Amino acid sequence: MRLLVSRHLENFLALYEAGNMRAAAQRKGVSQPALTKSLQLIENELDVELFERTHKGLVATETGHILYRHACAIEQEARFAALEISHMREAMGGRIKIGVGQVLAVSIFPALLADFHRRFPNVEASVEAGISNGLLQSLMRDNLDFVIAALPEASLPDKFVTLPLLSTDMVIICSTEHPLCREKEITAEALTAFRRVGFLEDREFESRARQCFGNRSEALRPILQTTSLNIMFGLLTTTDYYAIVSDMIVPKAEREGLAARNMEGGLWTLDVELICKASLVSSKPISAFKEAFSARTGKAG
Structure with missing residues:
Protein backbone atom coordinates (compact mmCIF):
# COMPACT_ATOMS: atom_id res chain seq x y z
CA MET A 1 0.00 0.00 0.00
CA ARG A 2 3.03 2.30 0.34
CA LEU A 3 2.69 3.42 -3.30
CA LEU A 4 -0.99 4.28 -2.84
CA VAL A 5 -0.53 6.51 0.20
CA SER A 6 2.17 9.14 0.61
CA ARG A 7 4.87 8.14 3.09
CA HIS A 8 4.55 11.61 4.58
CA LEU A 9 0.80 11.14 5.07
CA GLU A 10 1.45 7.81 6.80
CA ASN A 11 3.97 9.55 9.06
CA PHE A 12 1.44 12.27 9.87
CA LEU A 13 -1.15 9.63 10.87
CA ALA A 14 1.40 7.98 13.15
CA LEU A 15 2.26 11.32 14.79
CA TYR A 16 -1.39 12.27 15.27
CA GLU A 17 -2.34 8.91 16.82
CA ALA A 18 0.75 8.63 19.01
CA GLY A 19 0.84 12.28 20.09
CA ASN A 20 4.54 11.83 20.65
CA MET A 21 7.52 11.99 18.30
CA ARG A 22 9.43 9.12 19.90
CA ALA A 23 6.43 6.76 20.00
CA ALA A 24 5.53 7.57 16.41
CA ALA A 25 9.12 6.97 15.25
CA GLN A 26 9.13 3.57 16.98
CA ARG A 27 5.80 2.68 15.43
CA LYS A 28 7.02 3.59 11.93
CA GLY A 29 10.52 2.18 12.39
CA VAL A 30 12.23 5.43 11.42
CA SER A 31 14.43 7.95 13.20
CA GLN A 32 12.95 10.99 14.97
CA PRO A 33 14.86 13.42 12.69
CA ALA A 34 13.39 11.69 9.62
CA LEU A 35 9.90 11.98 11.10
CA THR A 36 10.46 15.65 11.95
CA LYS A 37 11.60 16.36 8.40
CA SER A 38 8.56 14.52 6.99
CA LEU A 39 6.21 16.61 9.13
CA GLN A 40 7.95 19.83 8.10
CA LEU A 41 7.52 18.95 4.42
CA ILE A 42 3.75 18.61 4.86
CA GLU A 43 3.49 21.78 6.94
CA ASN A 44 5.54 23.72 4.38
CA GLU A 45 3.45 22.37 1.53
CA LEU A 46 0.18 23.35 3.23
CA ASP A 47 1.64 26.48 4.81
CA VAL A 48 0.08 25.60 8.18
CA GLU A 49 1.12 24.27 11.57
CA LEU A 50 -0.35 20.82 12.17
CA PHE A 51 0.78 20.35 15.78
CA GLU A 52 1.63 22.46 18.77
CA ARG A 53 4.89 21.24 20.32
CA THR A 54 4.46 21.01 24.11
CA HIS A 55 6.48 19.46 26.92
CA ALA A 60 -3.01 18.67 16.96
CA THR A 61 -4.12 22.11 15.80
CA GLU A 62 -7.50 22.68 14.13
CA THR A 63 -5.86 22.18 10.72
CA GLY A 64 -4.22 19.04 12.08
CA HIS A 65 -7.63 17.64 13.00
CA ILE A 66 -8.97 18.46 9.53
CA LEU A 67 -6.03 16.78 7.79
CA TYR A 68 -6.38 13.71 10.04
CA ARG A 69 -10.02 13.27 9.04
CA HIS A 70 -9.16 13.34 5.34
CA ALA A 71 -5.99 11.29 5.79
CA CYS A 72 -7.99 8.51 7.45
CA ALA A 73 -10.37 8.42 4.50
CA ILE A 74 -7.46 8.30 2.01
CA GLU A 75 -5.72 5.54 3.99
CA GLN A 76 -8.93 3.51 4.16
CA GLU A 77 -9.66 3.72 0.44
CA ALA A 78 -6.04 2.83 -0.33
CA ARG A 79 -6.14 -0.25 1.92
CA PHE A 80 -9.30 -1.52 0.23
CA ALA A 81 -7.85 -0.88 -3.22
CA ALA A 82 -4.75 -2.87 -2.23
CA LEU A 83 -6.91 -5.69 -0.83
CA GLU A 84 -8.88 -6.04 -4.04
CA ILE A 85 -5.87 -5.78 -6.31
CA SER A 86 -4.00 -8.41 -4.28
CA HIS A 87 -7.05 -10.68 -4.57
CA MET A 88 -6.89 -10.43 -8.37
CA ARG A 89 -3.26 -11.45 -8.58
CA GLU A 90 -2.94 -13.87 -5.63
CA ALA A 91 -4.46 -14.72 -2.24
CA MET A 92 -6.02 -11.57 -0.82
CA GLY A 93 -3.92 -9.89 1.88
CA GLY A 94 -4.00 -6.62 3.76
CA ARG A 95 -5.76 -5.20 6.80
CA ILE A 96 -9.38 -4.46 7.73
CA LYS A 97 -10.87 -2.73 10.78
CA ILE A 98 -14.25 -3.99 11.95
CA GLY A 99 -16.71 -2.79 14.56
CA VAL A 100 -19.18 -5.27 16.03
CA GLY A 101 -22.01 -5.00 18.56
CA GLN A 102 -21.49 -6.41 22.06
CA VAL A 103 -23.97 -9.25 21.70
CA LEU A 104 -22.79 -10.22 18.22
CA ALA A 105 -19.21 -10.29 19.52
CA VAL A 106 -20.01 -13.21 21.84
CA SER A 107 -22.57 -14.99 19.67
CA ILE A 108 -22.31 -15.39 15.89
CA PHE A 109 -19.39 -13.08 15.06
CA PRO A 110 -16.41 -15.25 16.18
CA ALA A 111 -17.54 -18.07 13.87
CA LEU A 112 -18.17 -15.55 11.09
CA LEU A 113 -14.66 -14.14 11.45
CA ALA A 114 -13.19 -17.65 11.47
CA ASP A 115 -15.04 -18.43 8.21
CA PHE A 116 -13.64 -15.27 6.65
CA HIS A 117 -10.07 -16.06 7.75
CA ARG A 118 -10.24 -19.59 6.43
CA ARG A 119 -11.09 -18.08 3.06
CA PHE A 120 -8.59 -15.19 3.31
CA PRO A 121 -5.84 -16.25 5.74
CA ASN A 122 -3.53 -13.38 4.76
CA VAL A 123 -5.93 -10.59 5.74
CA GLU A 124 -5.18 -9.05 9.13
CA ALA A 125 -8.27 -7.98 11.06
CA SER A 126 -8.67 -5.71 14.06
CA VAL A 127 -12.04 -5.91 15.82
CA GLU A 128 -13.61 -3.36 18.16
CA ALA A 129 -16.67 -4.46 20.14
CA GLY A 130 -19.03 -1.85 21.52
CA ILE A 131 -22.42 -0.16 21.54
CA SER A 132 -23.84 0.78 18.13
CA ASN A 133 -23.71 4.53 18.81
CA GLY A 134 -19.99 4.51 19.59
CA LEU A 135 -19.13 2.17 16.72
CA LEU A 136 -20.93 4.38 14.23
CA GLN A 137 -19.06 7.43 15.47
CA SER A 138 -15.78 5.57 14.84
CA LEU A 139 -17.04 4.52 11.40
CA MET A 140 -17.85 8.11 10.48
CA ARG A 141 -14.35 9.18 11.55
CA ASP A 142 -12.89 6.45 9.28
CA ASN A 143 -11.41 4.67 12.29
CA LEU A 144 -13.41 1.58 11.28
CA ASP A 145 -13.99 0.19 7.79
CA PHE A 146 -17.40 -1.28 8.49
CA VAL A 147 -19.70 -2.06 11.41
CA ILE A 148 -21.95 -5.05 12.05
CA ALA A 149 -24.50 -3.97 14.64
CA ALA A 150 -28.11 -3.03 15.27
CA LEU A 151 -29.23 -0.33 12.88
CA PRO A 152 -29.85 2.96 14.71
CA GLU A 153 -33.15 4.77 14.37
CA ALA A 154 -31.39 8.00 13.39
CA SER A 155 -30.60 8.33 9.67
CA LEU A 156 -27.02 7.92 8.51
CA PRO A 157 -25.11 10.41 6.33
CA ASP A 158 -25.69 9.90 2.60
CA LYS A 159 -22.23 8.44 1.98
CA PHE A 160 -23.05 5.38 4.15
CA VAL A 161 -25.17 2.39 3.17
CA THR A 162 -26.60 -0.55 5.10
CA LEU A 163 -26.84 -4.21 4.13
CA PRO A 164 -29.54 -6.19 6.03
CA LEU A 165 -28.25 -9.29 7.84
CA LEU A 166 -30.87 -10.46 10.35
CA SER A 167 -33.55 -9.38 12.83
CA THR A 168 -33.42 -10.19 16.53
CA ASP A 169 -36.04 -9.87 19.26
CA MET A 170 -35.34 -8.35 22.66
CA VAL A 171 -35.94 -10.49 25.76
CA ILE A 172 -35.52 -10.18 29.52
CA ILE A 173 -32.76 -12.17 31.23
CA CYS A 174 -32.40 -12.67 34.96
CA SER A 175 -31.43 -15.25 37.57
CA THR A 176 -33.36 -18.53 37.46
CA GLU A 177 -34.35 -17.75 41.07
CA HIS A 178 -35.63 -14.29 40.20
CA PRO A 179 -39.28 -13.51 41.14
CA LEU A 180 -39.89 -12.63 37.46
CA CYS A 181 -39.36 -16.29 36.59
CA ARG A 182 -42.54 -17.13 38.49
CA GLU A 183 -44.57 -14.94 36.14
CA LYS A 184 -46.19 -16.62 33.13
CA GLU A 185 -45.72 -13.42 31.13
CA ILE A 186 -44.00 -10.36 32.55
CA THR A 187 -46.02 -7.16 32.65
CA ALA A 188 -44.57 -3.65 32.56
CA GLU A 189 -45.72 -3.14 36.13
CA ALA A 190 -43.94 -6.28 37.33
CA LEU A 191 -40.76 -5.37 35.46
CA THR A 192 -40.49 -1.85 36.86
CA ALA A 193 -40.49 -3.23 40.41
CA PHE A 194 -36.86 -4.33 39.86
CA ARG A 195 -33.63 -2.63 38.76
CA ARG A 196 -32.05 -3.00 35.34
CA VAL A 197 -28.43 -3.54 34.30
CA GLY A 198 -27.62 -1.98 30.93
CA PHE A 199 -24.84 -1.26 28.50
CA LEU A 200 -22.84 1.93 28.91
CA GLU A 201 -24.00 4.90 26.79
CA ASP A 202 -26.73 2.83 25.11
CA ARG A 203 -28.84 5.77 23.90
CA GLU A 204 -30.51 3.59 21.28
CA PHE A 205 -31.98 1.47 24.09
CA GLU A 206 -33.40 4.55 25.79
CA SER A 207 -35.17 5.60 22.59
CA ARG A 208 -36.67 2.14 22.01
CA ALA A 209 -37.72 1.85 25.67
CA ARG A 210 -39.62 5.14 25.48
CA GLN A 211 -41.53 3.87 22.45
CA CYS A 212 -42.30 0.54 24.11
CA PHE A 213 -43.04 1.62 27.70
CA GLY A 214 -44.06 5.27 27.35
CA ASN A 215 -43.97 7.07 30.70
CA ARG A 216 -42.89 3.87 32.46
CA SER A 217 -39.55 3.95 30.62
CA GLU A 218 -38.09 6.20 33.35
CA ALA A 219 -38.37 3.25 35.73
CA LEU A 220 -36.09 1.29 33.40
CA ARG A 221 -33.13 3.58 33.96
CA PRO A 222 -30.17 1.29 34.74
CA ILE A 223 -28.81 0.91 38.26
CA LEU A 224 -25.52 -0.04 36.61
CA GLN A 225 -24.07 0.40 33.13
CA THR A 226 -21.16 -1.64 31.77
CA THR A 227 -19.40 -2.51 28.53
CA SER A 228 -18.78 -6.07 29.76
CA LEU A 229 -21.22 -8.94 29.33
CA ASN A 230 -19.27 -10.89 31.93
CA ILE A 231 -19.90 -8.18 34.52
CA MET A 232 -23.56 -8.00 33.49
CA PHE A 233 -24.03 -11.76 33.79
CA GLY A 234 -22.16 -11.89 37.09
CA LEU A 235 -24.49 -9.27 38.58
CA LEU A 236 -27.61 -10.95 37.27
CA THR A 237 -26.71 -14.30 38.80
CA THR A 238 -26.18 -12.81 42.28
CA THR A 239 -28.87 -10.10 42.50
CA ASP A 240 -32.52 -9.50 41.66
CA TYR A 241 -31.49 -7.20 38.80
CA TYR A 242 -32.50 -7.97 35.23
CA ALA A 243 -31.34 -6.98 31.72
CA ILE A 244 -33.05 -6.54 28.38
CA VAL A 245 -30.91 -7.99 25.58
CA SER A 246 -31.07 -9.53 22.13
CA ASP A 247 -32.29 -13.11 21.97
CA MET A 248 -29.00 -13.99 20.24
CA ILE A 249 -27.36 -13.92 23.66
CA VAL A 250 -29.84 -16.35 25.28
CA PRO A 251 -27.75 -19.54 24.74
CA LYS A 252 -24.73 -17.93 26.44
CA ALA A 253 -26.91 -16.50 29.21
CA GLU A 254 -28.44 -19.92 29.90
CA ARG A 255 -24.98 -21.49 30.09
CA GLU A 256 -24.19 -18.90 32.78
CA GLY A 257 -27.21 -19.98 34.82
CA LEU A 258 -29.59 -17.25 33.70
CA ALA A 259 -33.13 -17.51 32.37
CA ALA A 260 -34.73 -15.74 29.41
CA ARG A 261 -38.26 -14.41 29.80
CA ASN A 262 -40.71 -12.77 27.42
CA MET A 263 -42.54 -9.54 28.02
CA GLU A 264 -46.33 -9.51 27.79
CA GLY A 265 -47.03 -8.29 24.26
CA GLY A 266 -43.34 -8.52 23.38
CA LEU A 267 -40.61 -5.90 23.51
CA TRP A 268 -39.06 -4.73 20.25
CA THR A 269 -37.11 -6.09 17.31
CA LEU A 270 -33.66 -4.92 16.23
CA ASP A 271 -32.40 -5.08 12.65
CA VAL A 272 -28.75 -6.10 12.48
CA GLU A 273 -26.99 -4.67 9.45
CA LEU A 274 -23.56 -4.27 7.92
CA ILE A 275 -22.88 -0.53 7.67
CA CYS A 276 -20.13 0.93 5.49
CA LYS A 277 -19.33 3.68 3.02
CA ALA A 278 -21.13 3.45 -0.31
CA SER A 279 -17.71 3.52 -2.01
CA LEU A 280 -16.73 0.27 -0.25
CA VAL A 281 -19.98 -1.68 -0.48
CA SER A 282 -18.94 -3.68 -3.57
CA SER A 283 -15.41 -4.36 -2.35
CA LYS A 284 -14.26 -7.95 -1.92
CA PRO A 285 -13.88 -7.82 1.91
CA ILE A 286 -17.41 -6.45 2.40
CA SER A 287 -18.90 -8.94 -0.07
CA ALA A 288 -17.01 -11.81 1.58
CA PHE A 289 -18.33 -10.91 5.04
CA LYS A 290 -21.87 -10.65 3.70
CA GLU A 291 -21.52 -14.07 2.05
CA ALA A 292 -20.07 -15.61 5.22
CA PHE A 293 -22.93 -14.19 7.26
CA SER A 294 -25.52 -15.52 4.82
CA ALA A 295 -23.91 -18.96 4.89
CA ARG A 296 -23.92 -19.00 8.71
CA THR A 297 -27.50 -17.82 9.14
CA GLY A 298 -28.98 -19.56 6.10
CA LYS A 299 -30.25 -16.23 4.79
CA ALA A 300 -30.10 -15.64 1.06
CA GLY A 301 -27.63 -12.95 0.10
Whole structure:
Protein backbone atom coordinates (compact mmCIF):
# COMPACT_ATOMS: atom_id res chain seq x y z
CA MET A 1 0.00 0.00 0.00
CA ARG A 2 3.03 2.30 0.34
CA LEU A 3 2.69 3.42 -3.30
CA LEU A 4 -0.99 4.28 -2.84
CA VAL A 5 -0.53 6.51 0.20
CA SER A 6 2.17 9.14 0.61
CA ARG A 7 4.87 8.14 3.09
CA HIS A 8 4.55 11.61 4.58
CA LEU A 9 0.80 11.14 5.07
CA GLU A 10 1.45 7.81 6.80
CA ASN A 11 3.97 9.55 9.06
CA PHE A 12 1.44 12.27 9.87
CA LEU A 13 -1.15 9.63 10.87
CA ALA A 14 1.40 7.98 13.15
CA LEU A 15 2.26 11.32 14.79
CA TYR A 16 -1.39 12.27 15.27
CA GLU A 17 -2.34 8.91 16.82
CA ALA A 18 0.75 8.63 19.01
CA GLY A 19 0.84 12.28 20.09
CA ASN A 20 4.54 11.83 20.65
CA MET A 21 7.52 11.99 18.30
CA ARG A 22 9.43 9.12 19.90
CA ALA A 23 6.43 6.76 20.00
CA ALA A 24 5.53 7.57 16.41
CA ALA A 25 9.12 6.97 15.25
CA GLN A 26 9.13 3.57 16.98
CA ARG A 27 5.80 2.68 15.43
CA LYS A 28 7.02 3.59 11.93
CA GLY A 29 10.52 2.18 12.39
CA VAL A 30 12.23 5.43 11.42
CA SER A 31 14.43 7.95 13.20
CA GLN A 32 12.95 10.99 14.97
CA PRO A 33 14.86 13.42 12.69
CA ALA A 34 13.39 11.69 9.62
CA LEU A 35 9.90 11.98 11.10
CA THR A 36 10.46 15.65 11.95
CA LYS A 37 11.60 16.36 8.40
CA SER A 38 8.56 14.52 6.99
CA LEU A 39 6.21 16.61 9.13
CA GLN A 40 7.95 19.83 8.10
CA LEU A 41 7.52 18.95 4.42
CA ILE A 42 3.75 18.61 4.86
CA GLU A 43 3.49 21.78 6.94
CA ASN A 44 5.54 23.72 4.38
CA GLU A 45 3.45 22.37 1.53
CA LEU A 46 0.18 23.35 3.23
CA ASP A 47 1.64 26.48 4.81
CA VAL A 48 0.08 25.60 8.18
CA GLU A 49 1.12 24.27 11.57
CA LEU A 50 -0.35 20.82 12.17
CA PHE A 51 0.78 20.35 15.78
CA GLU A 52 1.63 22.46 18.77
CA ARG A 53 4.89 21.24 20.32
CA THR A 54 4.46 21.01 24.11
CA HIS A 55 6.48 19.46 26.92
CA LYS A 56 3.92 16.62 26.97
CA GLY A 57 4.19 15.93 23.25
CA LEU A 58 2.33 16.92 20.11
CA VAL A 59 -1.15 18.46 20.27
CA ALA A 60 -3.01 18.67 16.96
CA THR A 61 -4.12 22.11 15.80
CA GLU A 62 -7.50 22.68 14.13
CA THR A 63 -5.86 22.18 10.72
CA GLY A 64 -4.22 19.04 12.08
CA HIS A 65 -7.63 17.64 13.00
CA ILE A 66 -8.97 18.46 9.53
CA LEU A 67 -6.03 16.78 7.79
CA TYR A 68 -6.38 13.71 10.04
CA ARG A 69 -10.02 13.27 9.04
CA HIS A 70 -9.16 13.34 5.34
CA ALA A 71 -5.99 11.29 5.79
CA CYS A 72 -7.99 8.51 7.45
CA ALA A 73 -10.37 8.42 4.50
CA ILE A 74 -7.46 8.30 2.01
CA GLU A 75 -5.72 5.54 3.99
CA GLN A 76 -8.93 3.51 4.16
CA GLU A 77 -9.66 3.72 0.44
CA ALA A 78 -6.04 2.83 -0.33
CA ARG A 79 -6.14 -0.25 1.92
CA PHE A 80 -9.30 -1.52 0.23
CA ALA A 81 -7.85 -0.88 -3.22
CA ALA A 82 -4.75 -2.87 -2.23
CA LEU A 83 -6.91 -5.69 -0.83
CA GLU A 84 -8.88 -6.04 -4.04
CA ILE A 85 -5.87 -5.78 -6.31
CA SER A 86 -4.00 -8.41 -4.28
CA HIS A 87 -7.05 -10.68 -4.57
CA MET A 88 -6.89 -10.43 -8.37
CA ARG A 89 -3.26 -11.45 -8.58
CA GLU A 90 -2.94 -13.87 -5.63
CA ALA A 91 -4.46 -14.72 -2.24
CA MET A 92 -6.02 -11.57 -0.82
CA GLY A 93 -3.92 -9.89 1.88
CA GLY A 94 -4.00 -6.62 3.76
CA ARG A 95 -5.76 -5.20 6.80
CA ILE A 96 -9.38 -4.46 7.73
CA LYS A 97 -10.87 -2.73 10.78
CA ILE A 98 -14.25 -3.99 11.95
CA GLY A 99 -16.71 -2.79 14.56
CA VAL A 100 -19.18 -5.27 16.03
CA GLY A 101 -22.01 -5.00 18.56
CA GLN A 102 -21.49 -6.41 22.06
CA VAL A 103 -23.97 -9.25 21.70
CA LEU A 104 -22.79 -10.22 18.22
CA ALA A 105 -19.21 -10.29 19.52
CA VAL A 106 -20.01 -13.21 21.84
CA SER A 107 -22.57 -14.99 19.67
CA ILE A 108 -22.31 -15.39 15.89
CA PHE A 109 -19.39 -13.08 15.06
CA PRO A 110 -16.41 -15.25 16.18
CA ALA A 111 -17.54 -18.07 13.87
CA LEU A 112 -18.17 -15.55 11.09
CA LEU A 113 -14.66 -14.14 11.45
CA ALA A 114 -13.19 -17.65 11.47
CA ASP A 115 -15.04 -18.43 8.21
CA PHE A 116 -13.64 -15.27 6.65
CA HIS A 117 -10.07 -16.06 7.75
CA ARG A 118 -10.24 -19.59 6.43
CA ARG A 119 -11.09 -18.08 3.06
CA PHE A 120 -8.59 -15.19 3.31
CA PRO A 121 -5.84 -16.25 5.74
CA ASN A 122 -3.53 -13.38 4.76
CA VAL A 123 -5.93 -10.59 5.74
CA GLU A 124 -5.18 -9.05 9.13
CA ALA A 125 -8.27 -7.98 11.06
CA SER A 126 -8.67 -5.71 14.06
CA VAL A 127 -12.04 -5.91 15.82
CA GLU A 128 -13.61 -3.36 18.16
CA ALA A 129 -16.67 -4.46 20.14
CA GLY A 130 -19.03 -1.85 21.52
CA ILE A 131 -22.42 -0.16 21.54
CA SER A 132 -23.84 0.78 18.13
CA ASN A 133 -23.71 4.53 18.81
CA GLY A 134 -19.99 4.51 19.59
CA LEU A 135 -19.13 2.17 16.72
CA LEU A 136 -20.93 4.38 14.23
CA GLN A 137 -19.06 7.43 15.47
CA SER A 138 -15.78 5.57 14.84
CA LEU A 139 -17.04 4.52 11.40
CA MET A 140 -17.85 8.11 10.48
CA ARG A 141 -14.35 9.18 11.55
CA ASP A 142 -12.89 6.45 9.28
CA ASN A 143 -11.41 4.67 12.29
CA LEU A 144 -13.41 1.58 11.28
CA ASP A 145 -13.99 0.19 7.79
CA PHE A 146 -17.40 -1.28 8.49
CA VAL A 147 -19.70 -2.06 11.41
CA ILE A 148 -21.95 -5.05 12.05
CA ALA A 149 -24.50 -3.97 14.64
CA ALA A 150 -28.11 -3.03 15.27
CA LEU A 151 -29.23 -0.33 12.88
CA PRO A 152 -29.85 2.96 14.71
CA GLU A 153 -33.15 4.77 14.37
CA ALA A 154 -31.39 8.00 13.39
CA SER A 155 -30.60 8.33 9.67
CA LEU A 156 -27.02 7.92 8.51
CA PRO A 157 -25.11 10.41 6.33
CA ASP A 158 -25.69 9.90 2.60
CA LYS A 159 -22.23 8.44 1.98
CA PHE A 160 -23.05 5.38 4.15
CA VAL A 161 -25.17 2.39 3.17
CA THR A 162 -26.60 -0.55 5.10
CA LEU A 163 -26.84 -4.21 4.13
CA PRO A 164 -29.54 -6.19 6.03
CA LEU A 165 -28.25 -9.29 7.84
CA LEU A 166 -30.87 -10.46 10.35
CA SER A 167 -33.55 -9.38 12.83
CA THR A 168 -33.42 -10.19 16.53
CA ASP A 169 -36.04 -9.87 19.26
CA MET A 170 -35.34 -8.35 22.66
CA VAL A 171 -35.94 -10.49 25.76
CA ILE A 172 -35.52 -10.18 29.52
CA ILE A 173 -32.76 -12.17 31.23
CA CYS A 174 -32.40 -12.67 34.96
CA SER A 175 -31.43 -15.25 37.57
CA THR A 176 -33.36 -18.53 37.46
CA GLU A 177 -34.35 -17.75 41.07
CA HIS A 178 -35.63 -14.29 40.20
CA PRO A 179 -39.28 -13.51 41.14
CA LEU A 180 -39.89 -12.63 37.46
CA CYS A 181 -39.36 -16.29 36.59
CA ARG A 182 -42.54 -17.13 38.49
CA GLU A 183 -44.57 -14.94 36.14
CA LYS A 184 -46.19 -16.62 33.13
CA GLU A 185 -45.72 -13.42 31.13
CA ILE A 186 -44.00 -10.36 32.55
CA THR A 187 -46.02 -7.16 32.65
CA ALA A 188 -44.57 -3.65 32.56
CA GLU A 189 -45.72 -3.14 36.13
CA ALA A 190 -43.94 -6.28 37.33
CA LEU A 191 -40.76 -5.37 35.46
CA THR A 192 -40.49 -1.85 36.86
CA ALA A 193 -40.49 -3.23 40.41
CA PHE A 194 -36.86 -4.33 39.86
CA ARG A 195 -33.63 -2.63 38.76
CA ARG A 196 -32.05 -3.00 35.34
CA VAL A 197 -28.43 -3.54 34.30
CA GLY A 198 -27.62 -1.98 30.93
CA PHE A 199 -24.84 -1.26 28.50
CA LEU A 200 -22.84 1.93 28.91
CA GLU A 201 -24.00 4.90 26.79
CA ASP A 202 -26.73 2.83 25.11
CA ARG A 203 -28.84 5.77 23.90
CA GLU A 204 -30.51 3.59 21.28
CA PHE A 205 -31.98 1.47 24.09
CA GLU A 206 -33.40 4.55 25.79
CA SER A 207 -35.17 5.60 22.59
CA ARG A 208 -36.67 2.14 22.01
CA ALA A 209 -37.72 1.85 25.67
CA ARG A 210 -39.62 5.14 25.48
CA GLN A 211 -41.53 3.87 22.45
CA CYS A 212 -42.30 0.54 24.11
CA PHE A 213 -43.04 1.62 27.70
CA GLY A 214 -44.06 5.27 27.35
CA ASN A 215 -43.97 7.07 30.70
CA ARG A 216 -42.89 3.87 32.46
CA SER A 217 -39.55 3.95 30.62
CA GLU A 218 -38.09 6.20 33.35
CA ALA A 219 -38.37 3.25 35.73
CA LEU A 220 -36.09 1.29 33.40
CA ARG A 221 -33.13 3.58 33.96
CA PRO A 222 -30.17 1.29 34.74
CA ILE A 223 -28.81 0.91 38.26
CA LEU A 224 -25.52 -0.04 36.61
CA GLN A 225 -24.07 0.40 33.13
CA THR A 226 -21.16 -1.64 31.77
CA THR A 227 -19.40 -2.51 28.53
CA SER A 228 -18.78 -6.07 29.76
CA LEU A 229 -21.22 -8.94 29.33
CA ASN A 230 -19.27 -10.89 31.93
CA ILE A 231 -19.90 -8.18 34.52
CA MET A 232 -23.56 -8.00 33.49
CA PHE A 233 -24.03 -11.76 33.79
CA GLY A 234 -22.16 -11.89 37.09
CA LEU A 235 -24.49 -9.27 38.58
CA LEU A 236 -27.61 -10.95 37.27
CA THR A 237 -26.71 -14.30 38.80
CA THR A 238 -26.18 -12.81 42.28
CA THR A 239 -28.87 -10.10 42.50
CA ASP A 240 -32.52 -9.50 41.66
CA TYR A 241 -31.49 -7.20 38.80
CA TYR A 242 -32.50 -7.97 35.23
CA ALA A 243 -31.34 -6.98 31.72
CA ILE A 244 -33.05 -6.54 28.38
CA VAL A 245 -30.91 -7.99 25.58
CA SER A 246 -31.07 -9.53 22.13
CA ASP A 247 -32.29 -13.11 21.97
CA MET A 248 -29.00 -13.99 20.24
CA ILE A 249 -27.36 -13.92 23.66
CA VAL A 250 -29.84 -16.35 25.28
CA PRO A 251 -27.75 -19.54 24.74
CA LYS A 252 -24.73 -17.93 26.44
CA ALA A 253 -26.91 -16.50 29.21
CA GLU A 254 -28.44 -19.92 29.90
CA ARG A 255 -24.98 -21.49 30.09
CA GLU A 256 -24.19 -18.90 32.78
CA GLY A 257 -27.21 -19.98 34.82
CA LEU A 258 -29.59 -17.25 33.70
CA ALA A 259 -33.13 -17.51 32.37
CA ALA A 260 -34.73 -15.74 29.41
CA ARG A 261 -38.26 -14.41 29.80
CA ASN A 262 -40.71 -12.77 27.42
CA MET A 263 -42.54 -9.54 28.02
CA GLU A 264 -46.33 -9.51 27.79
CA GLY A 265 -47.03 -8.29 24.26
CA GLY A 266 -43.34 -8.52 23.38
CA LEU A 267 -40.61 -5.90 23.51
CA TRP A 268 -39.06 -4.73 20.25
CA THR A 269 -37.11 -6.09 17.31
CA LEU A 270 -33.66 -4.92 16.23
CA ASP A 271 -32.40 -5.08 12.65
CA VAL A 272 -28.75 -6.10 12.48
CA GLU A 273 -26.99 -4.67 9.45
CA LEU A 274 -23.56 -4.27 7.92
CA ILE A 275 -22.88 -0.53 7.67
CA CYS A 276 -20.13 0.93 5.49
CA LYS A 277 -19.33 3.68 3.02
CA ALA A 278 -21.13 3.45 -0.31
CA SER A 279 -17.71 3.52 -2.01
CA LEU A 280 -16.73 0.27 -0.25
CA VAL A 281 -19.98 -1.68 -0.48
CA SER A 282 -18.94 -3.68 -3.57
CA SER A 283 -15.41 -4.36 -2.35
CA LYS A 284 -14.26 -7.95 -1.92
CA PRO A 285 -13.88 -7.82 1.91
CA ILE A 286 -17.41 -6.45 2.40
CA SER A 287 -18.90 -8.94 -0.07
CA ALA A 288 -17.01 -11.81 1.58
CA PHE A 289 -18.33 -10.91 5.04
CA LYS A 290 -21.87 -10.65 3.70
CA GLU A 291 -21.52 -14.07 2.05
CA ALA A 292 -20.07 -15.61 5.22
CA PHE A 293 -22.93 -14.19 7.26
CA SER A 294 -25.52 -15.52 4.82
CA ALA A 295 -23.91 -18.96 4.89
CA ARG A 296 -23.92 -19.00 8.71
CA THR A 297 -27.50 -17.82 9.14
CA GLY A 298 -28.98 -19.56 6.10
CA LYS A 299 -30.25 -16.23 4.79
CA ALA A 300 -30.10 -15.64 1.06
CA GLY A 301 -27.63 -12.95 0.10
